[in-house]
Amino acid sequence: MKKDITIYDIAEDIGVSPTTVSRALSNHPRVKEKTKKRIFDSAQKLGYQSNIFATNLRRKNTHTIGVIVPRLNSPFQSSALSGMEKVANEAGYNLVISQSLESMDKEVANAKTMFNSRVDGLIVSLAGNTEQIEHFRPFLKKEIPLVFFDRVPKQPEISGVVIDNVAATHQATSHLIEQGCKRIVHVLGRLEINVYADRLAGYRRALTENGIPLRRSDIIVSDLSEEAGEKVVSQLIKMKPMPDGLLVSNDNCASACLAALKQRQIRVPDDIALVGFNNDMISRMVEPNLTTISYPGFQMGQTAMELLFSRLKPSIGTDQNPPKMTVLESQLIVRESSKRQ
């Protein structure tokens, strides 16, 4: 019987170390292209057989993962990216990132760019106005792993990582009610985005459980910017009766609300109790410190990248795994801005 060809035979054939051969066959970036070519040629000549080798010949691994996010200007996104980078780095992968700037048109262009750059996988958090995900079809068709995080599409057959936003605002709203709040305003982003739709549902559930009527005027849709803080507060002070609870969907905007309230001599938490979202640094720096919801960006990024890598096996462009959606927990962090009891 003919002996199987091993990496040692190839190493001897062209005079390199077995380690180099092994690395070249798994397409390790350290091995020079010239050496790889000599090793591949020898492997074919001698009749070396391996699935991984065959697959790498079929589709070249770029060791690059694409990431598309709405905007790069929030601590949450940079934490999520840090989590992704950590996992990717350890596996010898590089990230390329692009912003959709909340525009589906730009997301479509980004997806095309990522596809043409032949990324080995793609991680996406959707733009605010993305209504369908046809633009990601080429990835699914080529069995290139595709994972969504935080802002995910409605379609059931997708993979991703989300945080339980219903539970998060349910807990925060219940806390405000326990602190004696009778009228709670909720400031949040566009309701087409799953994240905010879920937060609204959690807020609504807590009100209902406590027999507090839901008023449409108590739901303020906003871009959650620094400038929005002033606008929100100027709306609040006209409401009758004036709200005594305020739940804002990020810490930046909550801090800006706090500044606008203080400027009007409205006391936090005595006149109005305030809760932010994300546990960003700013929530610990303003006075009073903000009660907030720890929204684990780093963990989410890590989990998304791990999920993606689990789908990269056995090799690039062969993702036939069933869809999987992971749900992470958030946590309410109570600080001075909401303690009235």
Added chain:
Amino acid sequence: MKKDITIYDIAEDIGVSPTTVSRALSNHPRVKEKTKKRIFDSAQKLGYQSNIFATNLRRKNTHTIGVIVPRLNSPFQSSALSGMEKVANEAGYNLVISQSLESMDKEVANAKTMFNSRVDGLIVSLAGNTEQIEHFRPFLKKEIPLVFFDRVPKQPEISGVVIDNVAATHQATSHLIEQGCKRIVHVLGRLEINVYADRLAGYRRALTENGIPLRRSDIIVSDLSEEAGEKVVSQLIKMKPMPDGLLVSNDNCASACLAALKQRQIRVPDDIALVGFNNDMISRMVEPNLTTISYPGFQMGQTAMELLFSRLKPSIGTDQNPPKMTVLESQLIVRESSKRQ
């Protein structure tokens, strides 16, 4: 004499509009690849001649600009990226971004990824430990425009945009001296980075001009993180005499210093006057509000991208322009944290 072939001849030859031909020849993304191929074939068959057409045949325009930054976790970086996106969007270009995470090794890998993705141009802010720029040589060799911003290499033959950091800290330090400060501590990043080396020079110049001796112990090199605030303050309180001025190279770390000072009942600005850097949102939210230096990230990103585009002409991969370095102005914004007079 033989008549020159025009786009109208090509249009007639294959039955499409002259507009489509013109677009295809300049490689406009709207024209389908199939149509482009027919037009290119006809152009070659009929003998159409044009420099742009020839160049586009040589190197295909991807309408993608690569950006490599140290980290995506600062408001300065996200503002700079917003400025870049604005200019790129208007020109129909897409950005792909990667982080070096302050590591030259990763920057080398990022540059390779960008090169292999065939970006039409590259904008870079260097990692903290980047000592030479050989890894960008392939771009220069192929005449692909390369522009640095903020953190630029020492080499003279490069193009980029910087802020006058010497002037910035000279102004801030002079302001602290005017407010009666006798001992000013400067907290900044690694001195291998041009940005911090220049800031140190500005600080030093202001001290010298005012006859204040420079003490090595008054220069604290730090990662400028939230955690660094506590460390800096615990160093400060051991100094004899205790410093009465503190200049910190970003607003996050300055805010963390402020919190650590307040926790020890040290009054700002009465016991110690504090100046931050960047004019981030947090500088307006903490109490007292931080005096800071407006470091125009958005304008810098815009200028860098405009400089890049000016070098993309006449066409992709033909940058033979002389190097150009643009210097932007910063501005001192005086608020409560440093007003002692």
